[in-house]
Amino acid sequence: MSTVIMHNVVSVDGFIADKNDDVGPLHDWYFHGDTPITEPAGDQDFDHSGAGTGFKVSRASATYVRDTWASIGTIIMGRTLFDLVNGWEGQSPAGDHVVVVSHRPKPPGWHPEASYHFVTDIHTAIATARDLAGDRTIAVNAGQVGGQILAAGLVDEVAMDVVPVIFGSGKRFFGDIDTQHLLEDPHVVIQGERVLHLKYKVRK
Known part of the structure; x- marks a missing residue:
């Protein structure tokens, strides 16, 4: 069964925007390093923006991000993010x-032509994502939808790319979740340049 990972880049005080x-x-x-993020078997950029610049990160981040993105089969996102990025114009940065x-x-x-599926609730979202992902990872974008999926006990791991900036207020990584959830000690701790990559398994 697919692993469900809730993920986002986040400020040190817990905000994603x-x-x-x-x-x-x-x-x-993502853009100030010296190592392009490329597919493991070639040199095609993961960048689908059309800008031609691609992602360039530190070497430590490149290995981590490359492996993470290659493992993803399906992404779950909320409508707010979809509207903000126009669904990445039908070409998600990772997954099919x-x-x-x-x-x-x-x-x-x-x-x-894009394999984008619109559903009205988180349980249908997870079921649909599992059907599509096969044994590959399901990546859940953090925020309101991610928080709801975590609160429902459907998240296996939490992955955070922590950037050294304080927002003070804004959109929270865990959305409006108002109940306590225990995580295990981080099993991934990678220091990049201007980012710290962390992964925690959700204690169940």
């Missing part, structure tokens, strides 16, 4: 499929 959904410097480390949790359907005519 400010109140206006601006990520500020949280993603700077995307499941969007939303009470609004896919925009008419939006990239019909």
Whole structure:
């Protein structure tokens, strides 16, 4: 069965964006290193933005991110992120499929070739993602939807790329979750440049 990992880049005080959904410097480390993120078997950039610059991170981050992205089969995201990035124009940065949790359907005519599936609740999202991912990882974007999936006991691991910045307020990594959940000690601790990669298994 697929491992469900809740993941995001996050400030040291636990925010994934400010109140206006601006990520500020949280993603700077993706572009200020000296090592391109490339697929393990070749040199094709994971960057699908069309900008041609690609991602360049520190060597430690490149190994970690490359392996993480290569393991992903399906991404689960909320409608807010989908709208902000326009679903990455139908080409997700990792994985072959995307499941969007939303009470609004896919925009008419939006990239019909893309494997994007719109569902109305988190349980359907996980079931759909499992069908699509096979034995590959399900990556759940942090925030409101991720927090709901964690609260429902459906997350196996929490992965955080911690950036040394304090936001003070904004959109929380765990959304509005208001119950206590125990994590194990981190089983991954990798120091990159301007980012610390952490992974915790969820204690069940």
